[in-house]
Amino acid sequence: MAFEIVAACVSCTACEMVCPNQAISAGELHFEIDPGLCTECAESYPDPQCASICPIEGAILDELGDPLNPPGSLIGILPQVAA
Amino acid sequence: MKLPVLNDEKTESAGGCSSSGCGSSASAMDHLPDTIRDKVANHPCFSEQAHHYFARMHVAVAPACNIQCNYCNRKYDCSNESRPGVVSEVLSPAQAVKKVKAVAAAIPQMSVLGIAGPGDPLANPQRTFETFRRLSEEAPDIKLCVSTNGLNLPACAEEISKHNIDHVTITINCVDPEIGARIYPWIFWENRRIRGVEAARILIEQQQKGLEMLIERGVLVKVNSVMIPGINDEHLKEVSRIVKEKGAFLHNVMPIIAEAEHGTYFGLTGQREPTAAELEALQDACAGDMNMMRHCRQCRADAVGLLGEDRGEEFTLDKIDAMEVDYEAAMVQRAEVQQQLLAQLNSQRNKLQNQVQEQPIRILPPSRPVKMAVATKGGGIINQHFGHATEFLVYEASQKGVRFIGHRQVDKPYCEGGSSCGDDGETVLQSIVRQLEDCEVLLCSKVGYEPWSALEEAGIQPDGEHAMEPIEEAVQAVYQQMLARGLAEKPADQQQSLSQLQTA
Numbered sequence: 217m218a219f220e221i222v223a224a225c226v227s228c229t230a231c232e233m234v235c236p237n238q239a240i241s242a243g244e245l246h247f248e249i250d251p252g253l254c255t256e257c258a259e260s261y262p263d264p265q266c267a268s269i270c271p272i273e274g275a276i277l278d279e280l281g282d283p284l285n286p287p288g289s290l291i292g293i294l295p296q297v298a299a
Numbered sequence: 300m301k302l303p304v305l306n307d308e309k310t311e312s313a314g315g316c317s318s319s320g321c322g323s324s325a326s327a328m329d330h331l332p333d334t335i336r337d338k339v340a341n342h343p344c345f346s347e348q349a350h351h352y353f354a355r356m357h358v359a360v361a362p363a364c365n366i367q368c369n370y371c372n373r374k375y376d377c378s379n380e381s382r383p384g385v386v387s388e389v390l391s392p393a394q395a396v397k398k399v400k401a402v403a404a405a406i407p408q409m410s411v412l413g414i415a416g417p418g419d420p421l422a423n424p425q426r427t428f429e430t431f432r433r434l435s436e437e438a439p440d441i442k443l444c445v446s447t448n449g450l451n452l453p454a455c456a457e458e459i460s461k462h463n464i465d466h467v468t469i470t471i472n473c474v475d476p477e478i479g480a481r482i483y484p485w486i487f488w489e490n491r492r493i494r495g496v497e498a499a500r501i502l503i504e505q506q507q508k509g510l511e512m513l514i515e516r517g518v519l520v521k522v523n524s525v526m527i528p529g530i531n532d533e534h535l536k537e538v539s540r541i542v543k544e545k546g547a548f549l550h551n552v553m554p555i556i557a558e559a560e561h562g563t564y565f566g567l568t569g570q571r572e573p574t575a576a577e578l579e580a581l582q583d584a585c586a587g588d589m590n591m592m593r594h595c596r597q598c599r600a601d602a603v604g605l606l607g608e609d610r611g612e613e614f615t616l617d618k619i620d621a622m623e624v625d626y627e628a629a630m631v632q633r634a635e636v637q638q639q640l641l642a643q644l645n646s647q648r649n650k651l652q653n654q655v656q657e658q659p660i661r662i663l664p665p666s667r668p669v670k671m672a673v674a675t676k677g678g679g680i681i682n683q684h685f686g687h688a689t690e691f692l693v694y695e696a697s698q699k700g701v702r703f704i705g706h707r708q709v710d711k712p713y714c715e716g717g718s719s720c721g722d723d724g725e726t727v728l729q730s731i732v733r734q735l736e737d738c739e740v741l742l743c744s745k746v747g748y749e750p751w752s753a754l755e756e757a758g759i760q761p762d763g764e765h766a767m768e769p770i771e772e773a774v775q776a777v778y779q780q781m782l783a784r785g786l787a788e789k790p791a792d793q794q795q796s797l798s799q800l801q802t803a
Contacts, residue, residue: 224374226373226374227362227389228362228363228364228373228418229362229363229423230362230363230364230365230418230422230487233363233423234487234490261490262490262491263490263491263492265490268487268490268491268492269363269365269487269492271364271367271373272373272374290367290484290485291367291369291372291484291563291564292369292484292564
C-alpha cells in the first residue's frame with residue numbers, strides 16, 4: 217500500500233513537509249515516495265496529505281497507477297483546453 | 300497600534316506634494332513618523348524616489364505553496380519569464396545567505412533582501428526563518444522583508460516580529476468570499492484541500508487576522524492586490540479602504556499577468572489584462588484612500604538589482620562560488636555608498652522644494668495636467684536612448700507639481716525591432732507609440748530621426764535637450780515652458796473665464 221510520484225512533479229517540496237511518515241524525499245529527477253514508509257495516511261488523516269497539497273495534476277498516483285488529482289481537478293482546465 | 304497612512308489629499312493640503320512625485324515620494328513621507336520614514340527612505344519598493352538609486356534582491360528559498368491562484372501555474376518555471384512565482388533555481392538557506400552576501404558586495408546600492416517565493420514563504424517557515432536569522436547575524440545592515448498570501452500569517456506573526464523583519468507584504472485580492480472563489484480554486488488548510496467559497500472565506504479570514512496581528516506588533520505592512528478586470532477591479536476600492544483602516548501603510552494595485560503561454564487558468568480562459576489607463580484610473584480611485592505604489596515592476600522571486608532590471612544571471616551559484624568576497628570591507632563600502640545616495644536624494648528633494656517656493660506668484664490661465672514619458676536607466680536621471688528603452692516611466696505635470704503615475708513596458712526596445720531598425724522596427728515602433736499615446740512629451744537622452752517623426756505624428760513631442768538631468772526637474776521645466784507658450788491651457792469649454800477668476 218503506497219503512492220508513487222511521477223515525472224510531472226515540479227519538486228516544490230510541499231508534500232515532503234506534510235507527509236506524517238517522512239516517506240517523501242528529493243530524488244534525482246523529482247521527489248520520491250519510499251513504499252516501505254508510505255501508509256497512504258490511512259491511520260493519520262482522512263485524506264492523504266501529499267495528494268491534498270500537491271499543485272500538479274497527475275503527479276501522484278495511487279497503487280493502481282491512477283492519478284489522485286486527475287486532469288482538470290486542480291486548476292479547472294480540461295486537458296483538451298490546455299493543449 | 301494604528302500606523303498613519305500616506306494620503307495624497309492630506310499631503311496636498313499641507314503643500315508638500317507640489318514639489319515632487321506624490322507616489323510614495325519623499326514629500327509624501329514627510330508626514331510619517333521618523334521611525335517609518337527611516338524604514339522606507341532607502342527601500343526601492345516602497346519609495347518611488349529610492350527606486351532610482353537603491354537595489355533589492357529576492358532569494359528563492361520557498362518553493363512550496365499552500366494555495367492555488369488562478370493567475371499562477373507552478374509548472375512553468377522558465378528563465379525567459381519575468382513574473383512573480385517564477386525562478387530558475389531554488390536555494391537552500393545556506394546558499395541564499397552566500398548569494399545575498401556576494402550580491403551585496405558586488406552591488407553596494409543593495410539595501411533590501413526579500414523572500415517572496417517562488418511558492419509562499421510562510422508555507423516554508425523553516426527555510427524562510429533560517430535564512431532571515433542567518434542574514435540578520437551575518438549582514439545586519441540589510442533590510443529584510445517577506446511576501447505572503449496570508450494563509451499561514453497568524454501562525455507566523457509572532458515569529459516575524461521577533462526577527463529583524465522590516466516589512467511584510469500580504470497579497471489581498473478580495474474581502475468577499477464569493478469574489479475569492481473566482482480567484483482561488485483551492486487552499487490547503489488543517490490537513491485538507493478545501494475548495495470554492497469556503498476556501499476563500501478561510502483565506503480572507505486568515506489574511507485579515509494576520510494583518511491585524513502584525514499591526515499590533517508594530518510591523519510595517521504593505522498590501523498587494525492583483526487587478527483582474529471584471530472580477531475584483533471595482534471591489535479593490537473596498538479592499539483599499541479596509542486595509543488602510545486596519546493600518547497597512549501602502550497599497551499596491553498591480554495588473555494581472557494572463558498570457559496563454561504561461562498556462563494559468565486565467566491565461567488559458569482568455570481573462571484580459573487591464574489597459575494602462577484602466578490600471579491608472581483604479582490606482583487613482585484607491586489613492587484617495589491610500590497612497591499607491593506605481594513603480595512596482597512585479598519582479599521574479601529571484602530578481603536582483605534595481606527595479607526594472609534583473610542581474611540574476613550574473614549571480615548563479617557556480618559564479619558565486621568563483622567569487623572572492625571580503626564581506627567586512629563590502630559592508631563598510633555599502634554603508635558609505637548608501638549614505639551618499641541618501642544625501643543625494645535629500646538634496647534633490649530640497650532643491651525641488653526651493654524651486655517651487657522661489658517661483659513668483661503669477662496669475663496664469665487655468666492649466667491642464669500633461670503626461671510625459673521618460674527613458675531612464677536608473678539614478679533618477681534622463682539617461683537612456685529612446686531606442687534602448689525596454690520601459691518608459693510616465694509622469695504627470697500640473698500646477699500642483701510633478702507626480703509619477705506609472706510605467707509602460709514595451710515588448711522590445713525599438714533598436715532590437717530588426718537588425719537595421721528597418722522594416723521590422725516599424726511595427727515595434729508603432730507598438731511603442733501606441734503604449735505612449737496619452738503622453739504629450741517624450742524625454743530621453745537621444746532619439747533617432749525615424750522614431751522622432753513617428754512620435755511627432757502621434758502628438759508626442761520628443762525631447763533630448765534634458766539628457767542627464769534629474770527627471771522631476773526636467774519634467775517641471777518642460778511643463779513651465781509649455782505653460783509659457785500657452786500649450787498647457789485648459790480647453791476653453793472647461794475654463795471659467797479669466798476675468799471671473801481674477802475678480803474672485
